[in-house]
Amino acid sequence: MAEHTRASITIEATPAEVMAVIADFAAYPAWTGEVKEIEVLETDDAGRAAQVRLLLDAGAIRDEHVLAYTWDGDREVGWTLVKSQMLRTLDGSYTLAPLRSGGTEVTYQLAVDVKIPMLGMIKRKAEKVIIDRALAGLKKRVEG
Structure with a gap:
């Protein structure tokens, strides 16, 4: 398994409130930057996305992914890669924990494995950039 x-x-x-923004896939192009197109392909019994197609354009990297999502109420959402041209793995999750102050601690975990050879150090740096941008965008969208 990937790190x-x-x-x-x-x-x-x-x-x-945080999970409502995460679950609103149609709005992703407005706050994520790299997501240019999104389509919910399947929903679960609760009406949340179960499978989503995303077109990402991050300058030098342009790829289309299909991700499968699993939801645990407003506590956690996880995803795994179903299909991609450039990636072997794209597994991640948002875990939400309420704070006594009334806010929410959001933890984003991500594992990426590309089909082309890449040094582990470069891959982890790319994961960190993706996570930092996603968390900053999520915070701005929820609080804004």
Whole structure:
């Protein structure tokens, strides 16, 4: 199994408010930057996305992914890669923990494995950049 990169941020909102933004895939192009197109392919019994197609454009890297999502209420959402041209693995999760202050600690964990050879140090740095941007974008979207 691939190594995971992990980071956390505090967002001044309830877990339900944070998870509502995470679950609103249609809005991703407005706040994530790299996601240019998104399509929910399947939903689960609760109406949340179960399989999603994303077109990412991060300058030199442009790829289309299909991810499978699993939800644990407003506590956690995880995803695994179903299909990609450039990636072998794209597994991750957001874990939300309410804070006594009323905010939420959001932990993003990500493991990426590309089909082309890449040094582990470079791959972990790329994961860290993805995580930091995602957490900052999520915080701005929820609190803004």
